[in-house]
Amino acid sequence: LLSSTTSPGLHVIHIAAEMAPVAKVGGLGDVVSGLSKALLKKGHLVEIVLPKYDCMQYDRVSNLRALDVLIDSYFDRQLYQNKIWVGTIEGLPVYFIEPHHPDKFFWRGNFYGEHDDFRRFSFFSRAALEFLLQAGKKPDIIHCHDWQTAFIAPLYWDIYAPKGFNSARICFTCHNFEYQGTASASELESCGLESHHLNRSDRMQDNSAHDRVNSVKGGIVFSNIVTTVSPTYAQEVRTAEGGHGLHSTLSAHSKKFIGIINGIDTDAWNPATDAFLSVQYNAADLQGKAENKQALRRSLGLSSADVRRPLVGCITRLVPQKGVHLIRHAIYLTLELGGQFVLLGSSPVPHIQKEFEGIANHFQSHDQIRLILKYDESLSHSIYAASDMFIIPSIFEPCGLTQMISMRYGAIPIVRKTGGLNDSVFDVDDDTIPSQFRNGFTFVNADEQGLNGALVRAFNLFKNNPESWKQLVQKDMNIDFSWESSAEQYEELYLKSVSRARAAKRVL
Template identity: 70%
Template structure:
């Protein structure tokens, strides 16, 4: 399968694998300097891991190759986790997965095994010229990856950051064209190209309008939008940089933006893909109305190929019984370690309590408006009022929001019960999940959300607003319309402080007055299966259906 993707808070990559899964990188390459056979031979001879992955797939044949464009992200959002988790799950099911992504200058190279450059230069079209690209290979979490290093005078992906540049539209249209060129010149017969978010949505129209006409037509396109707030709009002429026909695509039924009269790349991904998905069933319903941010009519028009699939989490990485970041490892059948982690975190952060059982509420998030900033602030004060303790871990890319929370942190600097750590710290995040009793997610909207799943995995009971994927993963403990076995947290519906306060009060009441009931809830939450196994099976079914339809059409 092939998957491509990019999201606002992460960097983009393309994944390509024979017979298989998806990874979290997005990458685009173009290859005209050498014939396809030579490129493939050079790539595979120079990376034994790719060969091993291919032959590890029993009965794998050239016709079974699946390619994935993906986006590899730094740890500031969930897309990196999603792409890697899905890729490994598909690989486990017997598919071969390869990843192609830009070679960012700020990549964490220590996470890439056996990184090396190939003796091949790929040329890709951009703005009327051909530009060379170096190709690197390596493996990330067991998944083979191609890294593309553009030799363009604008120094695409050499900006010391992953996204947020003034020319992101150009960067990712270049990337998408280059990635398709690499796949085309490789000579592989691909089944699925899976693109993630607007940054690789260029691939869909490029594939059908340019590459399919050259005989590269075996693949079917899957486009996943992780957040419809980010759509990739630009003046219509900018679409021509990567070789697309502006006159043909700047139309209401194709890529013309519904609201602003500009080009909308996410819309192109929807229109030109065979499969369109988002990251939870409830969010799929929401985006057909106002949540679609102007794309609701397009989604309705293409509703037969649009589905929401709830993401999973990497249960190998997020496992309290093996987590190397924890002071004490523990499980649902032995919760003493959770109490030990709580004591350790309190000492580490200077949180003092005469009562070891004093409830600890946590929030780990990017501090952006989507996450319900006014409700996060209110939760801090409400927790203090309820005589609990509160830990916030996260930062904001918006300077005035960061300053605002720095002010709140200063206010509680000498308070023994409140700590705000306004940065990202992976090791500390694991410790907070393990130490906390409750985990709050008061989002204004939440396409899927992963932190509620991780929190439950670590025995931290979620307190969430009913929106998007939170509706599909957290069910209120007091809701008698829901089977008892599914009730796993506390939810509230409105976006006002009063509704959140009532929800927090209910959770605190169960925690303090019914400790055995609370313990049973914690144990139940820790045993819920939030792995990628079920989501990967759903994607696998979609892929197989699309491939079968394509083969059936080819035989008629």
């Protein structure tokens, strides 16, 4: 009894498809490493299990080595061997699973977007649990993320807990309900889950296609804790408009569902120490920020003539969720208002990529506008540091990290009031909000008028009241966006769930 109440730390294992900086596509990668580091700092034992992708940044993994034993895991009615690698990423112990399967699941030069993603990640989920079982791990919490590892929840309760691997509670975090991982029900069988048992409306059956199963729904139904990445998004996804078909499932499981806003990794994102920058700076020394602006202008071939000309930044995946039509509009409006615009983005959607290539070519040698259509970590740091304003006109945004990063670098966010943006950006002109919390510009309607209103107000303040602008920049740079308080909320959820399970065991 005593040991359960005074136990100093939990053993938490994250199983995920991404982890920054080695395998990052978007915010999920940042969250897995940021939350893990924060939990480690709080004294918990944290481990991470990832697929061993061929396209990872191996130079950021230290002490990578293969374990002596191979792990056999079930798929398509037979056993396949997996080689297990172990290494350290920014102080965190990470296991990598390399399947010896003829389909070479993680040997594709891509993280996602393959025709057999459902098979790739259901295989990985099963192999990850098999490894934990065979390694004799006794975690308190297994934390899975997004549809790729949501299979963990039904696999754990249907297959692994009955084998005696039952020390853990399962936490599932959905970072974006737009991506749900559906497939015809029979495809579930490959990883050993029984489709006739799970293809039911109260289990994994997709809410809009009854011959299909939905892995995110399985994560919701079978996990002990279900979270998403901001309180506002948690409300939005429980409505028919925002739930992408899962609102009724989320409402039925609302007691275990909560929104916790993400933090950012304040070591990786720190203008005072950032090695990617030409000059480091802090809130008390904004001269350094001005020098970064000049350096970026020079390197991108933009005009440096007017130091006071505001630079508007935008760094994003170019997908409909991000409000691509409003991003396009913002480019032209910025030009009209006398600013400079720098976009760093790339698109997995061919027609959007093509459209932006057209705009990029049009402005190829323009001295106020530059579009760079690729993924570039180093350039992203330089843009955050150089920007005066940062635009995020999302249609929906589960949490969003770029508004927090931009504020930390002194770029004032201009955002649509949705999801996590609504929980982290508060309009400077909104009298209903205590003035100490006001930190940016927001708009409500996802149309050009909405965006115009916010961007024009930002330009006016920048041009007409430089002293207030400077104070706003300094205030934003000093806001605490670290994982500290959000990690504490996860810790509380974990602890509550673990002690509830222990209490239930004692009663039994």
